[in-house]
Amino acid sequence: MSRPHRSGARPPATMEARLVEALPTGKGWQYEPKWDGFRCLAVRDGGKVELIGKSGKSLTRYFPEVVASLSGSAASQFVLDGELAVPIGNGLVFDALQMRLHPARSRIDRLARETPAILIVFDMLQTAEGDDILSEPLSERRRRLEAFFRGRHVPDVLRLSPASRSRAEAVKWLERVGGGALDGVVAKRLDEPYRPGERTMLKVKCLRTADCVVGGFRYATGREGERDRLVGSLLLGLFDEEGRLDHVGFTSGIADSERAALTRKLERLRGAGFTGKAPGGPSRWSTERSGEWEGVKPRLVAEVQYDHVTADRFRHGTRFLRWRPDKSPRQCTFDQLQRPARPSKMMKAVAG
Template structure:
């Protein structure tokens, strides 16, 4: 059975958290979705698209193999805690061809498996059972088998909408969002009709420290380079913004060019930290430095290593905002995300 694959239940993105007695709420974690299967001594971990992951997470395999139960399938999320939050960059480093490096990272930054559904137990499928019965069975399973194994954690769930607000108040931006699952329905393998996901949008007022031209062009902007001031008063690069229409890209030049020739980033600059952008030797890293006079409010989802992981969404220009007031504390999280799973 360990080689058989359940198609993971999908989730449809929506803008607002649904309310009412028909829903169960769970935190949306910033990690790798993964299904695990064990039969006897055989353990498999597979990604959302069915790729094997076990070789990259030996500490999780060991924890699964140590459980008293020897026949089960679970749905959950692989995460790596770093400094009280989950680091997606550190998690990605695990996907490495060298077994020695994987073993070193497993010791240095061990992963956790956060379990939120029970699909099979002692050979009996539970996918046809309604969510509330699966959740009750999962809690019994974790209580009986996994309480002494810190690598495996039960992901919290609630039917109380007010608890979701407390989650965000407790850990702030360290939480990636919320999953809402319909009660009374079976596990919807491969479908999106039983659960929705709501990403938590965060905002920050950022200084535009420079811009890049669109590829092969000098008449339109490709992306804006964003910065925030650190405790030493230096302007650190924290991400980029490129979600503009063609017309907006041309109009942006009129706003930006009068500020060209400034100091740009005086602290961390684009390319200083390892990223796909900085590792590509063929990619043009040049940008037009600007005087730190323009402030743009942007929306974003996640921060890793002091930088916004994905491109931001422009919201509005803040002509009322002093650039020096745009500081890195806007990226701080409210608390340690691990507090939700203890």
């Protein structure tokens, strides 16, 4: 039974997914694309609209065009679960999304005009009639969500995420993961209620490997923020078409038993390091990370596992697999990486 939503009540935490190696089989599953954006609950309660990230922090000020569009909706209340994304051309561009997280209001307003965001919606927690439907099974929540999108006054900023009960179709989606708009595929039980904060959904990513040159390293930091003079992470690079070594990411999964010997080896190789794009300082995601790094001569090759590439960089930290002494550093080029696939009709429909 659905029940009225209490006005002003804090929306729940987002339901999360745990990583598995393969899509589940059998009946009773709904498959959805895992979009490459910012997870977001869009809440409208009368004249107030709020965008809440999965961290629980507000994203409202960073996306004024989304807020304005939702404020103009004929529905005066709802809670939608989705993914904020920035469409450019026939795809979604994560870097453009990241640029929104900036303290300057003037920059946010300019980007909102130049590269407006959309909200790709895949679940509904409260209906336009004010019913709280978290306890309803996914099949019913999806039915109510699709009915909401069939309404006459759906805000332009909203897109309905595709969903399928066909595992074969979900496998086709997986083939486009890694270099474009998709970050994976999510599987949800059709008979399951929305479980805030729990990892009850399943997600699958296509994990790939690449051989990268170690172009530098960072020392580890202790609890007090002081360097302990042992390597903490390796900075990875690939050679571009002009022969320059560009920074593409990092890996930090180094066994404790190997750190001392590896540190000595890296210190003996100190040198120019990256000759193209170099590592930056603290990011907007990791403000405590040291901007200091040590360059090393391009002698060591590491094989790493990665899940996603954006703008010729690994989105997340990679997993160290093994050293490749048999591989020449000059063989470590960008042509190893997954490139964006030709946009599918599904991506064009969502982005457009």
